[in-house]
Amino acid sequence: MASSEGLVKRRRGGGSSSQFSLDGLSKKNSDESLNKSDDEKDEYGKNKLTILEEVLLLGLKDSQGYLSFWNENISYALRGCILIELSLRGRIAIMKEVRKRPLQDRIVEVVNDTPTGEVLLDEALKYMKMEQQSVLTWIDLLCGETWNLMKIGYQLKQVRERIAKGLVDKGVLRTEKKNFVLFDMATHPIADFSVKERLIQRVINVLLGRVAKPDKRTIAMLCSAYAADVLDNALIGLNANQKDAAYQKVDELLQENALWTDKAKSMGTTEVMAAVYSVYTRMESIL
Numbered sequence: 001m002a003s004s005e006g007l008v009k010r011r012r013g014g015g016s017s018s019q020f021s022l023d024g025l026s027k028k029n030s031d032e033s034l035n036k037s038d039d040e041k042d043e044y045g046k047n048k049l050t051i052l053e054e055v056l057l058l059g060l061k062d063s064q065g066y067l068s069f070w071n072e073n074i075s076y077a078l079r080g081c082i083l084i085e086l087s088l089r090g091r092i093a094i095m096k097e098v099r100k101r102p103l104q105d106r107i108v109e110v111v112n113d114t115p116t117g118e119v120l121l122d123e124a125l126k127y128m129k130m131e132q133q134s135v136l137t138w139i140d141l142l143c144g145e146t147w148n149l150m151k152i153g154y155q156l157k158q159v160r161e162r163i164a165k166g167l168v169d170k171g172v173l174r175t176e177k178k179n180f181v182l183f184d185m186a187t188h189p190i191a192d193f194s195v196k197e198r199l200i201q202r203v204i205n206v207l208l209g210r211v212a213k214p215d216k217r218t219i220a221m222l223c224s225a226y227a228a229d230v231l232d233n234a235l236i237g238l239n240a241n242q243k244d245a246a247y248q249k250v251d252e253l254l255q256e257n258a259l260w261t262d263k264a265k266s267m268g269t270t271e272v273m274a275a276v277y278s279v280y281t282r283m284e285s286i287l
Contacts, residue, residue: 049170049195050118051088052081054221056163057172057196058203059230064178064187067160073283077228078159079142080276082124083108083135084220087272089116091125094271095132103260103275104136104282120162127154135275164188172196203234207246214253216268223254227280254281 049057059067059074067074086092091114095107110129115122124142133141140146144155165188167173172195173188190196206214206222214222225231231250235243257264258281260274269277 049167049172049199050081050085050121051217051221051224052078052085052120052159052163053167053170053172054199055081055224055228055230056160057167057190057199058225058233059228060164060173060188060190064189071229074228074230075159076139076143076283077224077280078163079139079156080227080279081220081224082121082142082156083138083276084224084273085118085121086116086125086128087270088217088220089121091116091121092128092272094135094275102278103258103271104278105134106271106275107132107134108138108272119166120156120159123156135272136279139276139279161186200234203231204238204246207235207249208238208242209245209249213267216273219253219257219267219269220273222250223257223277223280226250226254227283 055074055078056067059071061067083092091110091112092108093111094103095109097106108128109132110125113125113129116125124138127142128138141151141154142156144152144157146152146154164173165175168175168188168191172190172192174191176187176189177184178187202218203222203225205211206218211218222231225234231247235246238246254277257267257269257274258277260269260271264274
């Protein structure tokens with residue numbers, strides 16, 4: 001669950017276990033959407049995962065194919081990922097304003113309404129064309145956290161399931177049915193473990209200082225995974241000292257980029273991204 005008030009340190013642990021090997025990194029490609037621009041084809045490539053997909057993949061229990069039922073943070077963080085992705089793809093930006101308000105309270109505008117080819121991103125982009133709201137307000141609206149019945153239509157529904165189905169289409173997950181006594185539920189166990197292995201290795205390499213200058217997409221994935229309370233799943237194989245170092249590093253990345261310092265700007269962090277990170281720092285951790 002998220003809150004716009006107060007800064008609460010996130011707990012370090014309690015994530016679901018993840019079964020993987022860091023050996024053998026094969027790649028499975030999928031067809032890319034015809035709607036993407038040439039620049040996006042170069043940047044995202046075949047089988048390139050969105051930040052939403054990477055965060056969900058980190059949170060999935062590998063063989064069971066579902067997220068922890070106790071994770072209240074991931075839904076809110078995934079909406080933040082949507083704004084980050086749209087910013088990275090040059091679709092939205094922060095409006096210029098004379099009075100400088102806190103980043104999360106500044107208004108978002110659509111600067112390019114060309115479809116991305118990603119259903120969730122394009123649905124959110126359509127809503128953002130209809131009216132202008134702040135970063136914090138958009139995350140709330142996309143989550144359905146509003147008392148205004150006139151705004152409830154902006155809620156993005158079945159986000160986790162739709163992201164999982166996208167990963168099925170890319171060959172990363174598969175679909176199964178699992179019986180939970182009172183109901184049957186579609187689950188999505190991992191089909192291609194090499195994709196998650198590469199993702200986990202990226203996480204570890206950056207957080208243990210093996211990469212001198214992480215790219216902006218990896219920073220976004222790390223900060224979002226941290227906010228979504230799924231980062232611990234990638235650190236399962238580390239010892240206590242390494243875990244402490246990893247969490248200290250991601251804390252530093254989140255705070256640096258949330259403040260949108262000169263260093264954050266040099267890393268490629270946009271104003272929209274910094275605003276989302278600022279919202280992340282105010283999310284409540286699960287006790």
